[in-house]
Amino acid sequence: LIVPALTILRVALDVPLRRVFDYLPPLTDGTVSIGARVKVPFGSRQLVGWIVGLADHSTVSPSKLRRATELLDSNSVLDAGTLALVEWTASYYHHPIGEVLAAAVPRALRTGSILNTYEQRWRITPTGRDALKKGLVNRAPKQQALLQLLLTHNYLTATALQQFHEKWQPLARALTKKKWLEKITHAVIETQSTVTSPPLGSSEPVLTQEQRHAVEEICKTLQQFKPVVLHGVTGSGKTEVYMQVAKHVVANDQSVLILVPEISLTPQLVARFAERFGVAPTVMHSALTDRERLRAWQHADRGQAKIVLGTRSAVFCSMPKLGMIIVDEEHDASLKQHEGGFRYSARDIAVRRAQQTGIPIVLGSATPSLETLYNINTQRYHCLTLSRRSDQAPAPRLQLIDLKNEHQFQGISHSVVQAITRHLQQRGQVLIFLNRRGYAPTLLCTACSWLADCPSCDAKYTVHQSAEKLRCHHCGNETSLPETCPQCGYAVKPVGRGTERVSETLRTLFPDVPLVRMDRDAVTNRRELESALNEVKTGNARILLGTQMIAKGHDFPDVTLVVILNADQGLFSTDFRAAERLAQTVIQVAGRAGRASRSGEVLLQTEYPEHPLLKNLLTEGYSGFAASALQERAQAAWPPYSHLVALRCSASQAKHALDFLNTAKELANAPKNIQLRGPVPAAMAKRADKYHAQLLLESTQRRSLHQFIDDWLTKVDTIPQIRQLSWVLDVDPAELF
DNA sequence: AGCACGCCGACT
DNA sequence: GTCGGCGTGCTC
Numbered sequence: 030l031i032v033p034a035l036t037i038l039r040v041a042l043d044v045p046l047r048r049v050f051d052y053l054p055p056l057t058d059g060t061v062s063i064g065a066r067v068k069v070p071f072g073s074r075q076l077v078g079w080i081v082g083l084a085d086h087s088t089v090s091p092s093k094l095r096r097a098t099e100l101l102d103s104n105s106v107l108d109a110g111t112l113a114l115v116e117w118t119a120s121y122y123h124h125p126i127g128e129v130l131a132a133a134v135p136r137a138l139r140t141g142s143i144l145n146t147y148e149q150r151w152r153i154t155p156t157g158r159d160a161l162k163k164g165l166v167n168r169a170p171k172q173q174a175l176l177q178l179l180l181t182h183n184y185l186t187a188t189a190l191q192q193f194h195e196k197w198q199p200l201a202r203a204l205t206k207k208k209w210l211e212k213i214t215h216a217v218i219e220t221q222s223t224v225t226s227p228p229l230g231s232s233e234p235v236l237t238q239e240q241r242h243a244v245e246e247i248c249k250t251l252q253q254f255k256p257v258v259l260h261g262v263t264g265s266g267k268t269e270v271y272m273q274v275a276k277h278v279v280a281n282d283q284s285v286l287i288l289v290p291e292i293s294l295t296p297q298l299v300a301r302f303a304e305r306f307g308v309a310p311t312v313m314h315s316a317l318t319d320r321e322r323l324r325a326w327q328h329a330d331r332g333q334a335k336i337v338l339g340t341r342s343a344v345f346c347s348m349p350k351l352g353m354i355i356v357d358e359e360h361d362a363s364l365k366q367h368e369g370g371f372r373y374s375a376r377d378i379a380v381r382r383a384q385q386t387g388i389p390i391v392l393g394s395a396t397p398s399l400e401t402l403y404n405i406n407t408q409r410y411h412c413l414t415l416s417r418r419s420d421q422a423p424a425p426r427l428q429l430i431d432l433k434n435e436h437q438f439q440g441i442s443h444s445v446v447q448a449i450t451r452h453l454q455q456r457g458q459v460l461i462f463l464n465r466r467g468y469a470p471t472l473l474c475t476a477c478s479w480l481a482d483c484p485s486c487d488a489k490y491t492v493h494q495s496a497e498k499l500r501c502h503h504c505g506n507e508t509s510l511p512e513t514c515p516q517c518g519y520a521v522k523p524v525g526r527g528t529e530r531v532s533e534t535l536r537t538l539f540p541d542v543p544l545v546r547m548d549r550d551a552v553t554n555r556r557e558l559e560s561a562l563n564e565v566k567t568g569n570a571r572i573l574l575g576t577q578m579i580a581k582g583h584d585f586p587d588v589t590l591v592v593i594l595n596a597d598q599g600l601f602s603t604d605f606r607a608a609e610r611l612a613q614t615v616i617q618v619a620g621r622a623g624r625a626s627r628s629g630e631v632l633l634q635t636e637y638p639e640h641p642l643l644k645n646l647l648t649e650g651y652s653g654f655a656a657s658a659l660q661e662r663a664q665a666a667w668p669p670y671s672h673l674v675a676l677r678c679s680a681s682q683a684k685h686a687l688d689f690l691n692t693a694k695e696l697a698n699a700p701k702n703i704q705l706r707g708p709v710p711a712a713m714a715k716r717a718d719k720y721h722a723q724l725l726l727e728s729t730q731r732r733s734l735h736q737f738i739d740d741w742l743t744k745v746d747t748i749p750q751i752r753q754l755s756w757v758l759d760v761d762p763a764e765l766f
Numbered sequence: 767a768g769c770a771c772g773c774c775g776a777c778t
Numbered sequence: 779g780t781c782g783g784c785g786t787g788c789t790c
Binding site: 767768769770771772773774775776777778 | 779785789
Binding site: 043044045046071072073074128 | 767768769770
């Protein structure tokens with residue numbers, strides 16, 4: 030197809046500008062197709078852009094209109110559905126489409142570098158054929174034989190030539206010189222080496238009635254948008270349901286996209302899918318090299334990947350034959366990108382993608398987010414419940430320990446010590462959760478009340494005893510641990526407790542019991558993670574102590590006691606989502622207990638046993654908690670009963686940040702149904718030597734809010750001080766710091 | 767963002 | 779006399 034010279038290319042570029050740029054098509058031949066990449070001149074540089082549209086005329090004056098340099102793709106690297114999704118995302122998050130694309134695709138595609146793997150091929154030229162026919166090569170039998178071979182073979186690769194003759198290179202050189210042979214560079218499609226083993230049919234377990242019902246419901250209508258929530262308690266076998274529904278989709282010659290919050294959780298999931306399907310799923314996550322990521326992308330784009338398993342950016346993976354999306358642990362905060370300029374919720378985009386594509390989507394969780402529960406209540410989502418554990422284990426018993434009325438040793442109460450002793454005696458394993466790493470959260474002078482605080486943040490230094498360091502967990506500052514007070518020279522002492530200190534305490538209390546500590550300091554790489562998990566799984570370790578790291582994903586079948594050392598941080602937070610997060614953490618951690626035949630026990634230490642949130646969670650479980658939490662949200666008109674957008678700003682001076690937000694607020698001529706709140710400094714205003722502040726926009730009318738923002742941002746873009754600060758728009762913010 | 771252009775201060 | 783500081787204007 031030759032494109033008329035008049036065609037205008039609409040090109041998205043990776044620049045922070047909320048518009049696309051018009052170009053004339055390149056003079057080189059080739060098919061101009063939407064979704065392909067072009068190299069274009071932009072100012073004084075050459076950039077790689079994406080063709081996101083074609084037009085027959087441009088409103089840009091002809092003097093400004095420039096010509097694209099080169100087409101980079103002849104066939105698709107981004108299917109039409111994915112591009113449509115990227116366009117929707119750019120408009121929903123009010124973010125430049127070029128930057129959304131840059132976040133969505135592998136880096137290798139962005140730089141315009143070699144998309145394909147190339148293979149050198151040698152073939153006979155027409156003059157070579159001629160020469161052969163005329164007998165001109167008769168005096169060089171080797172050369173003749175080679176040309177003869179090429180008559181029947183079309184082309185030979187270096188490997189093939191090697192087989193033909195050990196010293197083929199001088200031969201080829203001589204023939205090339207006479208123009209009888211030519212070397213061509215051919216792009217080859219790299220196929221992912223897939224280790225194939227026959228699917229183990231026997232490994233398909235018998236489903237529980239609830240699992241079978243869920244599979245049937247999800248598979249009833251496979252070719253239409255149908256959001257389903259799979260609300261399954263820990264151990265109820267959600268993964269088995271995912272695999273069975275995926276099997277139906279794959280049997281239909283379509284592929285399945287599975288999103289997970291973190292890659293550390295995937296090895297087991299990958300292994301289970303690999304075993305069941307006989308082919309390892311195509312994985313996509315940030316730990317891949319550029320080359321691996323490109324390969325995975327192409328594999329998916331060509332429809333060769335039946336199952337794509339990835340973290341949040343995989344929601345944009347090009348999959349022309351996408352038949353279903355599964356979002357595992359849909360409540361998990363990691364599914365939202367909350368750093369950098371482009372902040373998005375992979376779960377929300379996934380729902381949109383399923384809707385655009387007209388396919389089912391499964392949102393799985395033991396603790397669904399309040400938004401999701403709200404969508405169930407309003408009949409937008411269909412809920413399928415797995416209330417029984419597939420291993421028949423009874424639900425663990427949850428119990429509060431009142432720290433105010435108990436003797437305690439280094440933050441561990443008497444009854445917890447007794448419970449640990451009891452479970453260890455009964456050959457159970459004990460899991461202890463504390464969401465705070467390091468030795469102690471503060472270092473205090475015993476005489477002059479000096480506190481070690483981070484010079485770059487409004488935060489205290491955390492004591493890291495074994496490393497002999499003070500570290501800031503907010504900016505990465507580090508300094509040596511002082512032995513005496515730098516102010517008065519008197520003794521200093523660590524105050525409060527982190528996992529490092531608790532591990533010391535536990536070793537004192539249970540000197541003969543092997544203990545494994547899992548947090549970011551104790552476990553720094555994959556190998557250490559594997560070995561720590563192995564210690565627990567083999568039963569060598571009897572006590573497992575850790576942070577978030579142990580709350581997610583991993584199975585610890587022999588754990589019979591779970592202790593949550595301190596649940597109180599989340600109780601009095603100003604963030605409206607704190608309660609939800611706390612409840613989810615408690616339930617997720619509790620879910621690690623008693624997965625095997627033995628029933629589990631969960632102890633939760635608190636200073637506030639009367640707190641309604643804890644009482645509620647205890648008596649009513651997660652669903653009961655969620656119902657009352659939703660009522661509170663409704664009364665306060667917080668999400669999901671309203672929609673939030675935060676304009677966040679950071680600058681080297683607090684005043685600059687607040688001035689900018691105030692100017693932005695003045696520029697807003699917001700309709701009555703949109704409230705602007707603030708600006709206010711962030712709870713931790715100073716972080717890494719920058720001062721943070723935010724302006725909050727709130728409305729019950731999503732459409733109206735978004736229309737307003739479109740208009741407003743064009744004005745915000747013109748605020749002059751904009752160069753001395755950085756700002757981001759956070760649509761549906763996960764936390765309001 | 768990134769790059770060019772432009773106008774003022776301390777250097778060979 | 780110029781090298782280079784970073785303000786500001788623009789990118790189809």
